[in-house]
Amino acid sequence: MKIYDLLGIGFGPSNIALAISVDELRQRGHQLECFFIEKQTNFAWHRDMLLNDADMQISFLKDLATLRNPRSHFTFTNYLFEKGRLQDFINLKTFFPSRQEFNDYLAWAASHFENDCAYNEEVVEVLPEKKDSDVTLLRVISRDSTGNIRERLTRNLVVSIGGTPKIPVSFLSLENDPRIFHSSQYLSSITKLSHAKRIAIIGAGQSATEIFLDLHGRSSDVEIDLIMRGRAMHPSDDSPSVNEIFNTEFTDYMFSRTPEERTRLLKEFHHTNYAAPDIDQIENIFRILYNQKVTGVQRHTLITNHETREAQASDYGIRLRITDLETNLVQERDYDAVILATGYLRSHHKTILAPLAQYLPNFTVTRHYRLDSTPNFKPAIFVQGASETTHGISDSLLSVTAVRTHEIGEAIISIANIDFENSPKKHITA
Ligand SMILES: Cc1cc2nc3c(=O)[nH]c(=O)nc-3n(C[C@H](O)[C@H](O)[C@H](O)COP(=O)(O)OP(=O)(O)OC[C@H]3O[C@@H](n4cnc5c(N)ncnc54)[C@H](O)[C@@H]3O)c2cc1C
Incomplete structure (x- = not known):
């Protein structure tokens, strides 16, 4: 050989x-x-x-x-x-x-x-x-x-x-349900779900916002809940000073640090890449949400500060139990499809x-x-x-x-x- x-x-x-x-x-x-x-x-x-x-x-x-x-x-x-x-x-x-x-x-x-x-x-x-x-x-x-x-x-x-797709624990047992899928399968999965009207997107990063805007533009019937743990959507920081951490020399600096210092650096610059959409994506979403107020027709809801702790699938749809991270109050919401924009391992x-x-x-x-x-x-x-x-x-x-x-x-x-x-x-x- x-x-x-x-x-x-x-x-x-x-x-x-x-x-x-x-x-x-x-x-x-x-x-x-x-x-x-x-x-x-x-x-x-x-x-x-x-x-x-x-x-x-x-x-x-x-x-x-x-x-x-x-x-x-x-x-x-x-x-x-x-x-x-x-x-x-x-x-x-x-x-x-x-x-x-x-x-x-x-x-x-x-x-x-x-x-x-x-x-x-x-x-x-x-x-x-x-x-x-x-x-x-x-x-x-x-x-x-x-x-x-x-x-x-x-x-x-x-x-x-x-x-590889990072699937939250509450969805692990439902991984084979075609109505629940990770953002990495978005286009091929959503085209098979043309009947889906009530859709939840879980996540607050670039993929979540891109999918929100794509779904919004696909059909005027679709209602989207964008569910995220954070209290607000943080834009990606790509300003010149912060961007220096992406310079090739920074690899040497990072590698030469102690494990504790590396952890601190990753935390400090987390929002350059994670749960951080481009500012224009956030602005576009808020323009859509504002227009809903103008017309009085609410299609989409931004649900911040909430975590999905339980998901159940039945013939009628997907029921999510989402917990308010401040009050611990739980609400149940039903969907035709759930998209996990939850990142990668x-x-x-x-x-x-x-x-x-x-x-x-x-x-x-x-x-x-x-x-x-x-x-x-x-x-x-x-x-x-x-x-x-x-x-x-x-x-x-x-x-x-x-x-x-x-x-x-x-x-x-x-x-x-x-x-x-x-x-x-x-x-x-x-
Ligand atoms: C939607 C999206 C947008 C992004 N946009 C940007 C951006 O604008 N700028 C940026 O810097 N980064 C971006 N990224 C980050 C992204 O990781 C990099 O852009 C880039 O794709 C990394 O290249 P890679 O080859 O390491 O990994 P990948 O692009 O993931 O390629 C890995 C390849 O390995 C193949 N593979 C996996 N397992 C096996 C196996 N067992 N056997 C054989 N083949 C296998 C896969 O099919 C794939 O083709 C984005 C990521 C996503 C998900």
Whole structure:
């Protein structure tokens, strides 16, 4: 069986950026055998949240390459140039393209690596390949949509699988009910629920507000309750001073702090990314709520300071018991559908890597995103997007992607265990 120098799990922005970094390394003479495995049937960036009016929450200059190499073929600017839209985009005078356009940019970048990626395969586990007491290689097991299993061997691995839906405890037993779904399934789920008139959205972040506005525009019959624990909606703070925490140097600062200091920093800057929609989203929602007062027709309700502690499903609908966090008073409300805009967990890599757990103490991550391992474990495993607690809030965003993938690429070529003797390209420095 072929042995890769590097396998990547997932082909979202993080691993596309890595493919670009590896491409640059190849141009410098480092010929790495590199391949990616992606569970979607084709590239799509948060497919079910590609809403018509949704814009990027980050400057287009934080694309897959610019911060590392502004001269790269893969910059957003070059994408615009190749598509014949550079001047038109300039005339928009914005740093924030639509998510549809950024998705098209990412798909364009991904299309350069069609031969380096297997789509429609989900990696289910990674097993150790041993020689005596040493683990020398990794066996990556994937399954396609028809259930076929595929195995590949690699010397090194990069896990960049994004987040998995965070489902509140009160909804866990109802996860298979098609009337209750996470924001990550929004578009494909809502189109199957055309009869749903009374809809609850749980959450107070960008996804919750985007879905509110999308639902409002879909049909004049829909009545929405936007239910959140907070007393008010806080806008995302992306002012220049605060935005410095997304600069690449901040990763060094964050990583060099004590665990207590890191926790304090994450808390201090929580509202740059969590439960923090763009200000224009909040303004648009309040304009709609105000118009209801003008017309006297109330369709939507903002329910702040409440938590959903119980949910029951019946043939008639979903009944939520929501508790006022100040008075503890409980009210019951009935819905045709409930949308959980409740965020993401970033620990699924531990499930995929569970067969290797004995070699990866506590899954701790080094500054350059490599998982610490025991001395008898020779492969290097890197993770992207799962190190917020040690590397900062930028870790799950696009902010540091172009630089992080360069750091990982450099780390891989400096790893001595790449078997250059068996490689036809011996000029690589180990
Ligand atoms: C709706 C939405 C909007 C966002 N907007 C912004 C923004 O404007 N700016 C910003 O900086 N960040 C934004 N983010 C944050 C987002 O995490 C990053 O933009 C970016 O998607 C991170 O890229 P990634 O490759 O690490 O993860 P993802 O984009 O999540 O990609 C991971 C890929 O891995 C695949 N995968 C997962 N598990 C497996 C498996 N077991 N086997 C094979 N493949 C697998 C997935 O299908 C996916 O394609 C947004 C997030 C969401 C949900």
